[in-house]
Amino acid sequence: MANNVVLKLSDITMQFGGVVAVDNLNLEVRKNEIIGLIGPNGAGKTTAFNVVTGVYEPTNGAVDINGMRVIENFPRGKMAETYKGKHQGDYGQVMRLTPDRVTRLGVARTFQNIRLFKEMSVLENVLVAMHMNQKQSIFDSVFRSKTARQEEKQMIAEAEDLLRKVELYENRHDLATSLPYGKQRHLEIARALATPPTILLLDEPAAGMNPQESDELMHFVGKIRDEFDLSILMIEHHMQVIMGICDRIYVLNYGGQIADGTPEEIQNNPAVIEAYLGVDESC
Numbered sequence: 001m002a003n004n005v006v007l008k009l010s011d012i013t014m015q016f017g018g019v020v021a022v023d024n025l026n027l028e029v030r031k032n033e034i035i036g037l038i039g040p041n042g043a044g045k046t047t048a049f050n051v052v053t054g055v056y057e058p059t060n061g062a063v064d065i066n067g068m069r070v071i072e073n074f075p076r077g078k079m080a081e082t083y084k085g086k087h088q089g090d091y092g093q094v095m096r097l098t099p100d101r102v103t104r105l106g107v108a109r110t111f112q113n114i115r116l117f118k119e120m121s122v123l124e125n126v127l128v129a130m131h132m133n134q135k136q137s138i139f140d141s142v143f144r145s146k147t148a149r150q151e152e153k154q155m156i157a158e159a160e161d162l163l164r165k166v167e168l169y170e171n172r173h174d175l176a177t178s179l180p181y182g183k184q185r186h187l188e189i190a191r192a193l194a195t196p197p198t199i200l201l202l203d204e205p206a207a208g209m210n211p212q213e214s215d216e217l218m219h220f221v222g223k224i225r226d227e228f229d230l231s232i233l234m235i236e237h238h239m240q241v242i243m244g245i246c247d248r249i250y251v252l253n254y255g256g257q258i259a260d261g262t263p264e265e266i267q268n269n270p271a272v273i274e275a276y277l278g279v280d281e282s283c
Helices: 045-052 078-083 100-103 122-133 138-143 148-165 181-194 211-227 237-247 263-267 270-277
Strands: 005-016 019-030 032-037 060-065 068-073 105-109 199-203 232-233 248-254 256-261
Touching: 005 045, 005 232, 019 032, 019 138, 019 232, 019 248, 032 211, 032 237, 045 181, 045 199, 045 232, 060 105, 100 105, 100 122, 105 181, 122 148, 122 181, 122 263, 181 199, 181 211, 199 237, 211 232, 211 237, 237 263, 248 270, 256 263, 256 270
Parallel strands: 032 232, 032 248, 105 199, 199 232
Antiparallel strands: 005 019, 005 060, 060 068, 248 256
8 A cells, every 4th residue: 555655744743942742743634535633733744735735844753745755854953952752863854845835746735714805717727836837938828828828728627627617607707705605615525636746635624514514515625526536634623524525534632643533443443533523521
């Protein structure tokens, strides 16, 4: 199964001053899996996403994408003296990637709070993401050369095809913020798909949704996984969504990894029940 691993986090520790936000996280996402990352607020889930996407440089540990080491760090300077994590000395090189370069490697993400371009249409929101892969030169763009016009026409066709697949084609000329809340979530995911990724990170996609919208989201995520040949890592507090769609789940508490396994194993794990899913006080 090792050759099927598309995303691997090894001994990831993220320390801010004296606070350890993520403590020795080891996580794997295999091809076409949907993986859940859960834990109470402040457990370090979004921090882990920020490490993967190059927003944060980990204090220690490494990230591999599609079998290639792309991020690595170890405690240096004053941090070497104040480091509270494990595996100090196991890593010895500094490898950094900016978020745009991580995206070009096939990693896309959404955010807990919807971040659409409010003054743009549905179609324009998707085109913004597609433009990061445009091949035309600055000269072609400024002077609207034949090459630029042809590439723009091709991108519009591809964007419209993507919107058909996510059932937003009929809304393509609507203002993004005029969509119902559930469809705005779908649009944010569609914009991420336009980059285009092989690994999709979803940060609380069901946040603020009603039960019907949550059910539709589960179907939607499964559909795009199959249709776009994706591997998906998702943070979610909605347990029905996590348990209903994920192949495996990792659990964080106070930055530390306390469990990983299938949904059934996680549901029956005493440490998870106590830390996150809740304990029946009548027992």
